[in-house]
Amino acid sequence: MVRIASFICAIAIAFNISNAATASDSTTIYTSYFPSVVIDDPDKPGIAYEIVTELFKLAKEEYTIVHLPWARAQHMALQTPGSLIFPLSRTPTRDDKYVWDLNIFNNNSYFITFNNVKLTAETARDKHIGVQLKSSWDNWLTEQGYKNVYRVPGDGSELIKLLRNKRIDAWYTDQIIGSTALRGLEDPGITFSEPIKFFRTYLATNRKNPYPHMEKLRAALKVLQESGRIDEIFKKYGLIPN
Known part of the structure; x- marks a missing residue:
């Protein structure tokens, strides 16, 4: 009976580890609401929101976008390993805290x-x-x-x-x-x-515990820029990119 119980326990642990691994495959991305940039509207969710979601689709990576008050979003991005945050502009105050590889607009x-x-x-x-x-x-x-x-x-x-x-x-x-x-x-x-x-604005990641697939997102951003898709997104909101 002890062996059977141990076997069942081992299966349960393996199942939990498997589930945790699957959940961790979805990258957490923090953001907040800004007019025309990130909007609570499924049809027009905002310029930055659309750019970021298209990057992840092109990179074929799973993601979960979490909306928080902006101060809280920044705190969580620095506390959550492998997470990202947008639309984060680069400033001296933030400079050494993030990796600034993905400049999505200015x-x-x-x-x-x-x-x-x-x-x-x-x-x-x-x-x-x-x-x-x-x-x-x-x-x-x-x-x-x-x-x-x-x-x-x-x-x-x-x-x-x-x-x-x-x-x-x-x-x-x-x-x-x-x-x-x-x-x-x-x-x-x-x-x-x-x-x-x-200001240059980014999809950024915590410098101490960065998102592990930045090269995929860099390649995806290049495709969006060269295809003119970013210009199309701005035009959808009646704006012209800088």
């Missing part, structure tokens, strides 16, 4: 006001600036020594209300997110600054 950032004031990087220093928590724009403001920064979680849409109510002086974000969030708003006071900072 974009400029702007200060947006609702009072016809066109800010510059210098004139914005004494303003109360709203920004999405732990975003690349938040990183940049901190790195550049801006003091009056109001940080919000979520997709940043709350900042439009704060601008309207004059709780903040400007919103710092990128062109895709800003123009999408403001699309359809009839307000003659909306003013974009000149481009402030050019």
Whole structure:
């Protein structure tokens, strides 16, 4: 009876290991919601979302995309071996934490006001600036020594209300997110600054425990770029890639 019980136990352990191996074959990819970039819409899930899913289809690798608040998504990407995260822009604050091999798109950032004031990087220093928590724009403001920064979680849409109510002086974000969030708003006071900072945005992986098949994704990205498919995805959302 002892031998039979041991045999059954061994089978159970082997079965559990097999199931764990199968589950681990699906790569965890962390993201968060950003207007036009990652959207809660199965028909138009966002520019970055479509690029990333096509990369994995071309690479023939299994994946699971997990949506979290952006600060939490970054924390999990650094804690989960072999995981990836997007759309992560490269900044000095993040530079040594990730592998930056997969540049999926680029974009400029702007200060947006609702009072016809066109800010510059210098004139914005004494303003109360709203920004999405732990975003690349938040990183940049901190790195550049801006003091009056109001940080919000979520997709940043709350900042439009704060601008309207004059709780903040400007919103710092990128062109895709800003123009999408403001699309359809009839307000003659909306003013974009000149481009402030050019950001390169990536599907990145934790440098200490990286995704093991980056070469497959690099090859897939090259196919998407050379085929013009990335341009087609941007066009679907009424945008032009930088």
